[in-house]
Amino acid sequence: MTFYPFLLVLFLTSSLCYALPALLTKTFSSVLYSENTTATLSFKQPTLCDPTILQYTGYLDVGAHEHYFFWFVESKNNPDDSPLTVWLNGGPGCSSMTGLWEEIGPCGVDTNGTKDLYNEVGSWNQVSNLLFLDQPAGAGFSYGDKKVDSTEKAKLRAYQFLQLFFEAFPKYQKLDFHLFGESYAGHYIPAFANYIIEQNQSPVSNNHHQLINLKSIGIGNGITDVLVQEQYAETMACYSSYGSVLSQADCLLIRQNLPQLQTCNDSGTVKDCDKATVYCATNVEDIYLRSGRNIYDVRASQNDSLGTNYGLFLNKREIRDLIGARTAFHRCPTDIRRAFYSTGDYARNFAPQVADLLNNGIQVLLYAGDADFRANWYGVHGWAQTFDFNASEQFRSQTLSPWLVNGVEAGQVQAGGNLTFVRVYRAGHKAPYYQRENCFQMFSQHIKQLPMNG
Template identity: 55%
Template sequence: MKIKSLFSLLPLVGAAFALPSTIDTTTFVSKVNANNSLTFKQPKLCDDTVVQYSGYLNVGTNEHYFFWFFESRQNPDTAPLTIWLNGGPGCSSMIGLWQELGPCRVNDDGSQAVYNTEGSWNQVSNMLFFDQPSNVGFSYGADNVHSSDEAAPLAYNFIQTFFEAFPKYQKLPFHFFGESYGGHYIPAFADYVLKQNQALSSSSKQVKVNLESIGIGNGLTDPLVQYQYYEKMACDSSYGSVLSDSDCQQMNASLPQCIQLGKKCYQTGSTSDCSDADDFCGSNIEGVYQNSGLSYYDVRTSDSIPSTYIKFLNSASTRSAIGATQSYSECSNSAGGKFGSTADSARNFAPRVADLLNNGVRVLLYAGDADYICNWYGNYAWSSQLNFTGSADYQSQSLKPWTLGGKEVGQVQAGSSLTFVRVYEAGHEVPWYQPAAALQMFTNHIANKPITS
């Protein structure tokens, strides 16, 4: 597709290493994996009321992932820890930090960081943002990642090294959230964490991750199902048609071949077959939307969300404060392009979601209903077809109104451990459009309460 005394509240780093208050940069080297290390600062940007860490986690051979952590404003010692990832593939999680659910915004002229008072999720959770793979955002390195599955072990290394460096957060409930291509990342990464947890022995030096839930916003998870709803979103959504009749007819006429190619991709798993599906469906169905002249991320407008934060992030003073050694770019074509070599985007990650559900991990799927590219119709459809232990319970339910402050802000369907939320009047980046609703949804979810409560 953003403390009263800082040093008095710092956790121990490693077994017996406390941060000295006379320096502002600290390096931690993992005792579990000598290749993993962490270099960080303690900035006070955006929210100077909480503990922050930012810098680089070296998670493999020449793989340097930039991260930024904010403690929760409420009960940070017991509040959950939530990781946030943006998608792409190849886009920075600083998008979530600065445009969506993070503590950071810039003022009108882009010269100063201010707190996101209306919708920052660190009001209720410790929040950890990181840029992956290498060469995305502030991250840098070899970038040998060509698929979501190749990215998963590095993300796991990231989590393990973070926990080793900051053991204070190891025992907290853990939630994995993401958006857009996060519909691939989050199921892949969380399921990898689950498998590693299951394989841990009593003598293992790895930390068990207390994985409680995942959340996916306007995600790409089950492409075969989701391709079948592009024409619906473009030609027959609640916002009306944005394409000509001939364009809509072309999309419909191309759908049988798209489905045939998508099924073959799912059956064989070959890169060639999945590339064929991705190319045909992308050109003849998804890509027809460009004729509308409207944003792929909001069918109501041709405008995009302003990225005024980029200039602020790239200033020398900001980079120094957060320990960023590279210039910042929002999305990397080179990093994202490598996923094309494995046709990763055409592959189905819904079975990973089912595996998580079958192992007690709660799942929240939410979608702004004005987004085209990962529209709510397609996301709702694949959730309705998902086969997992509690699927009968989920499928027996229906979408029900969700009100907030006396206003209907969306619809919710929940059954077993799966919840789907349609958010009214929101594009691809839901928290940008509906910050109060997004915060309430997140708050209820991490507390394991019904979204509608």
């Protein structure tokens, strides 16, 4: 049995951590990616939101130039046997603390953003351990001089973080593993999950790194196949169940061919994909913004705040000290998005990676709040209908049917061949923020491999 002395310190001091969380460190020498560097994990044990559960907050430090913040909350029920779910927000460059504090976690804040609250209703840690990672560097509390500017680069750091996390906390390594997120995580999750499978199947990895027991992925309002999804922009803006938000003239402007996106899809070059990204921004999203409606919720105006003041709370000096945060909190810095877009990352198609996951027996859940324009439900359902995997015909042979939660229609569902799509009624881009109980039921059924209406 491997002995971890730093874990002994953790157990001996845990009762003291409520007053002053101890900073604990474990060093891991990286043999990945041909880098001559050392990665270090340091963490504290805060007691915010729900002091009855075990929590860890801290950093993965890669050399001197990359520092990635994480927050772990243990399951309320049978944590030793509950699965581990990693949550990633999108952006690119948005903090995954949004998931913890506004969507799926047990944390919330009061209306002024001055006090933490326990938000038990709809919290996914009722059935799973949860791990939130701020990535890439610059998102949330993460920081560093060495910038990650593509999904392909980001997946390497995420994998290295998981390896070090499991080395520090080996009890979670044996658990079933689920990878969830939203928005630009429609890029991240297919790439990260496939890399996990590749490393699991690699003889070198088996000798040097711990296997990750990947069971499923879930993507909410994800940006995955932009070529297909952009073709539904007019449908959402002009013909959705919420009514048209644009004039007929602007609807006609959106309705045009998408040659730039097709070129990116065919060539995959940075030049072509950068052009496609600019095309989407100037020919689709800019036209939509003439509506005066919010891009993340067609029911709201552009000036409406679609969230809470949790960032104000996290930026309080005493809270940053409590969780070991070394920098100010930056919810969605724009420089990361610009860096990713400049490499053409936005326009790249990650549906083939989803197909690879399905073909490897991984369960896939795609869900979408139906009031979102940014990654609207028509487009998510649309690309799910068009990409090919071993059981794609089984999925396509099904139709959307009512999705019931506690006997009430909460949306629509279509399932077949390990792939499930759920339309969530009356929800914007951050579906669990709007429909916590319904999305919790969806998640719970998914990780238990039960039918959505079961």
